[in-house]
Amino acid sequence: MDYLPVFLDLRGRLVLVVGGGAVASRKVELLLQAQARVRVVAPQLHPELVRHRDAGRIEHHGGEFEPQQLQGAAFAIAATDQREINHAVAAAGAARAVFVNVVDDVGASSALMPAIVDRSPLIVAVGTGGHSPVLARRVRAQLEALLPERLGELARLAGRARERARLLLPDIDQRRRFWERLLAGSVASQALAGRAQEAQRLLDDALQAAASGAPGARGEVYLIGAGPGDPDLLTLRAQQLLQQCDVVLYDRLVSAAVLARARRDAERVFVGKESGRHRVTQERIHALLLEHAGRGMRVARLKGGDPFIFGRGGEEIDVLARAGITVIVVPGITAALGAAAAAVLPLTQRGQAQSVTFVTATGEGAQALDWRSLAAPLQTVVFYMGVAQLPRIVAHLRAHDAPATRPAAIVERATLPEQRVIAGCLDDIVQRAQGAQVQAPALLIVGDVAARAAHAHGQQFIGSLVPTGSTKA
Ligand code: SAH
Numbered sequence: 001m002d003y004l005p006v007f008l009d010l011r012g013r014l015v016l017v018v019g020g021g022a023v024a025s026r027k028v029e030l031l032l033q034a035q036a037r038v039r040v041v042a043p044q045l046h047p048e049l050v051r052h053r054d055a056g057r058i059e060h061h062g063g064e065f066e067p068q069q070l071q072g073a074a075f076a077i078a079a080t081d082q083r084e085i086n087h088a089v090a091a092a093g094a095a096r097a098v099f100v101n102v103v104d105d106v107g108a109s110s111a112l113m114p115a116i117v118d119r120s121p122l123i124v125a126v127g128t129g130g131h132s133p134v135l136a137r138r139v140r141a142q143l144e145a146l147l148p149e150r151l152g153e154l155a156r157l158a159g160r161a162r163e164r165a166r167l168l169l170p171d172i173d174q175r176r177r178f179w180e181r182l183l184a185g186s187v188a189s190q191a192l193a194g195r196a197q198e199a200q201r202l203l204d205d206a207l208q209a210a211a212s213g214a215p216g217a218r219g220e221v222y223l224i225g226a227g228p229g230d231p232d233l234l235t236l237r238a239q240q241l242l243q244q245c246d247v248v249l250y251d252r253l254v255s256a257a258v259l260a261r262a263r264r265d266a267e268r269v270f271v272g273k274e275s276g277r278h279r280v281t282q283e284r285i286h287a288l289l290l291e292h293a294g295r296g297m298r299v300a301r302l303k304g305g306d307p308f309i310f311g312r313g314g315e316e317i318d319v320l321a322r323a324g325i326t327v328i329v330v331p332g333i334t335a336a337l338g339a340a341a342a343a344v345l346p347l348t349q350r351g352q353a354q355s356v357t358f359v360t361a362t363g364e365g366a367q368a369l370d371w372r373s374l375a376a377p378l379q380t381v382v383f384y385m386g387v388a389q390l391p392r393i394v395a396h397l398r399a400h401d402a403p404a405t406r407p408a409a410i411v412e413r414a415t416l417p418e419q420r421v422i423a424g425c426l427d428d429i430v431q432r433a434q435g436a437q438v439q440a441p442a443l444l445i446v447g448d449v450a451a452r453a454a455h456a457h458g459q460q461f462i463g464s465l466v467p468t469g470s471t472k473a
Contacts, residue, residue: 005125015038018079027103090108099111114136157191221328223313223317225331227332235331247268247269248269250303251272293323294325335414336384339415352449361392366392377448381447390444412438
């Protein structure tokens, strides 16, 4: 190891920055965040630095660098574009045993500035010993995506309870086990989901339980929207929770690629329904949720798209709430939004669609829909459907005066590698779908915007161009 990473407490300590350009300005910004006293030496100042000087946040020396300016400094940064000056700062620092970072010059530096992920008070610093700052920044970007935004709040929550834990759990091993369980469990997931009060309550309970020797572990359920299929469309929170769950209950619509993002050793339980014939009933799913969470497991309930759009998510949270099991709901990209993006088809568009409606047209419910309003112009209607319903949907729309020329598109397996888009109009979409042997899952998008699907897909596209603006019969 060529460098020792350390965290410097610079609060109220003097730091010298030589240079007044954009690079120096960024360093000063960081130093001010770390509450250092900053002295800038530069004949000219970047506008941001002028602002800090005028506000009295930094001390400014307008002349040349002189070694005595290092007097009393805990640390120095040389950020001029002149090598000789930078090296003079480094030499003066070495003579006074002050660490100096020379920007972009590892050889002259006695200290290197890491790439930072800031979840204060939790901070991750990444360095490559100057071998590849770009690589350090890439690692930083990966960590940014990996580390929940509220990790700092979790750290503070734990910090506030440390003293109490020390008193209640005098044995150090017992205390370590307590914290490990706590930070892997519902206190952490609640805090990271922004539910500070609930997290605090669970922490207090867990501490009491641990002190009285009770097991204390409580299960919880994450109701996670898995999105339309492409795993890169998972939310960061979905990925984080999938990485920490013990069990995954997943539907038929959850793609293999999404499922692969779950913790490797998590138990995977398929609870999908086979086309119409219920392989696993909703009641059985409820029972499985209660059973696993009741055993103290962290259960990820993965549903295609968004759990609250035609997903029966509401029923599942009601059952869990009645059993006193905490649930975290993570939204997902619903199939309509995934399909629209993948088919490059805006769902609203000035002059063509002022509103968008998501409808499910499966089952007996279809009869009760307000077909007159769904058939009206200047809107987009997205039908979540069993493919077999397609002829009925089109017949209903036509019977309520939607013109035969109204554009319609089917997006099959949206966002997955096998995605297909079939474009046409109400008059021919059924026939085109049959010709293309469309299979579930697929969506039907009706409205003038659907004509764009054909344009966007050009030659590879199944279907033909349909005139736009043709909503009048
Ligand atoms: N909760 C889900 C919808 C469940 S209903 C969501 O928010 O997306 C199931 C219907 O969603 C399917 O019949 C199909 O119409 C649609 N669907 C789901 N995933 C799809 C996909 N990848 N491509 C096209 N349609 C999809």
